[in-house]
Amino acid sequence: MMFRGLLILAYFCFSCIFVSAASINPIGISGKRFVDTVTGEPFFIKGVDYQPGGSSEVNSAQDPLSDPDTCARDIILFQELGINTVRIYSVNPELNHDECMTMLGMAGIYLILDVNSPLENQHLNRYEPWTTYNQDYLEHVFQVVEQFSGYNNTLGFFAGNEVINDKRSAQYSPPYVKQLIGDMKTYINQHCDRDIPVGYSAADDLKYRVPLSKYLECTDKDGKITNVDFYGVNSYQWCGKQTLESSGYDKLIEAYSDYSKPVFFSEFGCNRVLPRTFDEVKALFSKDMYDVFSGGLVYEFTQEPNNYGLVDIKEDGSATILEDFNQLKNHYKGLALPTKKDFMSAMSKNEQIEQASMSNLPLCSTKYENINIITKVAKDLAKPLIKKGISIEKGHFVDLDPENLKSKYKFYDNAGGELPSLNSMRIVNNFDSSKGSKDKSRKPKKNETNKISIVDSVWLCFAIVYIVYQFV
Ligand SMILES: *[C@@H]1O[C@H](CO)[C@@H](O)[C@H](O)[C@H]1NC(C)=O
Numbered sequence: 416m417m418f419r420g421l422l423i424l425a426y427f428c429f430s431c432i433f434v435s436a437a438s439i440n441p442i443g444i445s446g447k448r449f450v451d452t453v454t455g456e457p458f459f460i461k462g463v464d465y466q467p468g469g470s471s472e473v474n475s476a477q478d479p480l481s482d483p484d485t486c487a488r489d490i491i492l493f494q495e496l497g498i499n500t501v502r503i504y505s506v507n508p509e510l511n512h513d514e515c516m517t518m519l520g521m522a523g524i525y526l527i528l529d530v531n532s533p534l535e536n537q538h539l540n541r542y543e544p545w546t547t548y549n550q551d552y553l554e555h556v557f558q559v560v561e562q563f564s565g566y567n568n569t570l571g572f573f574a575g576n577e578v579i580n581d582k583r584s585a586q587y588s589p590p591y592v593k594q595l596i597g598d599m600k601t602y603i604n605q606h607c608d609r610d611i612p613v614g615y616s617a618a619d620d621l622k623y624r625v626p627l628s629k630y631l632e633c634t635d636k637d638g639k640i641t642n643v644d645f646y647g648v649n650s651y652q653w654c655g656k657q658t659l660e661s662s663g664y665d666k667l668i669e670a671y672s673d674y675s676k677p678v679f680f681s682e683f684g685c686n687r688v689l690p691r692t693f694d695e696v697k698a699l700f701s702k703d704m705y706d707v708f709s710g711g712l713v714y715e716f717t718q719e720p721n722n723y724g725l726v727d728i729k730e731d732g733s734a735t736i737l738e739d740f741n742q743l744k745n746h747y748k749g750l751a752l753p754t755k756k757d758f759m760s761a762m763s764k765n766e767q768i769e770q771a772s773m774s775n776l777p778l779c780s781t782k783y784e785n786i787n788i789i790t791k792v793a794k795d796l797a798k799p800l801i802k803k804g805i806s807i808e809k810g811h812f813v814d815l816d817p818e819n820l821k822s823k824y825k826f827y828d829n830a831g832g833e834l835p836s837l838n839s840m841r842i843v844n845n846f847d848s849s850k851g852s853k854d855k856s857r858k859p860k861k862n863e864t865n866k867i868s869i870v871d872s873v874w875l876c877f878a879i880v881y882i883v884y885q886f887v
């Protein structure tokens with residue numbers, strides 16, 4: 416009996432050490448795949464787009480990551496849904512995002528962030544980009560980059576979303592988007608602790624599908640680094656019951672099969688057939704697709720006038736889970752993502768492409784179909800800002816109380832029944848915020864009783880085992 420008790424105790428204290436990781440590992444890129452920079456495992460995006468109220472709700476007082484109470488509420492639902500990534504379209508870098516980013520990190524969730532907003536001087540005008548590509552705009556972009564580079568769970572930045580979406584924008588904007596990507600990469604290279612990837616999110620228009628992706632992928636002959644690190648495709652072509660062929664996904668696979676960088680769906684989830692059953696998730700994470708696509712993000716978390724929501728947020732801050740939420744959860748939760756092992760057995764053909772693309776990144780052509788790349792961009796506009804750096808505090812993880820991880824708001828199911836079991840987020844990564852922060856002046860709070868560091872718990876574990884052993 417004693418011995419069994421000992422085993423149970425030992426099991427219990429070891430599991431409290433290993434259940435949660437001590438840090439959130441940055442994601443990097445290797446060839447055409449995202450990888451966990453610590454474990455080397457491939458990383459697949461299983462996520463949602465998240466912009467409550469739309470980008471126009473971003474202002475001097477709020478954005479999606481400025482209010483810890485709404486973050487706690489929504490992260491509880493992210494975990495219920497089973498996601499590992501959110502994409503946010505607009506933030507205000509003058510606001511503090513430490514608490515929300517810490518919560519996301521603790522929940523094991525990464526962020527892909529667009530650097531633009533609808534506010535003046537915070538986006539490119541797609542028809543007259545030269546009127547908006549200026550110092551004020553670049554300063555905004557670099558502020559966002561500088562601040563969010565401080566968080567390990569910042570997976571990447573989108574330089575633009577659907578900037579090129581018709582004939583006129585395709586006439587003028589491509590070189591500006593490419594220049595901006597280069598500016599961001601240069602800034603990151605000189606001011607950030609790690610190489611955070613920069614990409615572009617494209618409207619999936621057949622006229623630009625291949626040419627624009629190729630243009631943004633290619634390396635300039637003058638050696639300037641202006642190519643994307645990853646490519647996002649907004650795709651709504653799988654509506655209702657479909658197959659790879661009937662949806663046209665087979666053509667998408669074909670179009671991107673030789674792309675040298677990670678590609679994923681930066682938006683998906685056609686709502687022409689309701690309720691959405693999200694069967695495309697099965698396709699997306701099948702062998703047919705995961706060689707080419709690194710997962711995707713469902714558009715979108717909150718219900719807005721365009722009717723793509725998974726969750727309805729009421730005036731009082733309570734959240735009602737809609738039918739689409741449960742449909743998506745059926746696919747996402749418990750979905751086994753491909754691992755290194757899957758590739759070793761399944762990848763031989765593409766592995767060759769990967770080898771080739773890593774050693775031989777495509778050089779830019781002089782011409783691309785349907786887009787014009789000859790517009791001249793003022794090339795050195797970003798130089799002084801990059802040289803000087805941006806004076807804004809880098810974000811960093813902070814210590815949180817268990818109270819912070821609970822929702823102040825109520826949850827309801829589709830029929831109006833309360834869901835009391837959803838009340839607190841689950842800690843996946845129980846990191847000590849004082850580590851991995853460059854800011855030496857911040858001292859770890861020694862006074863906290865309800866958090867146990869890894870080292871403490873190892874000692875505690877040995878102590879318990881030792882004491883119990885004495886009694887056996
Ligand atoms: C951030 O990532 C670095 C590199 O892997 C790691 O050393 C550090 O502990 C991480 N910090 C946190 C808080 O997860």
Ligand SMILES: *[C@@H]1O[C@H](CO)[C@@H](O)[C@H](O)[C@H]1NC(C)=O
Nearest residue numbers: 814859860861862863864865
């Ligand atoms: C530290 O703990 C003491 C007693 O447990 C408490 O009175 C004090 O407010 C705490 N200080 C901080 C900074 O949390």
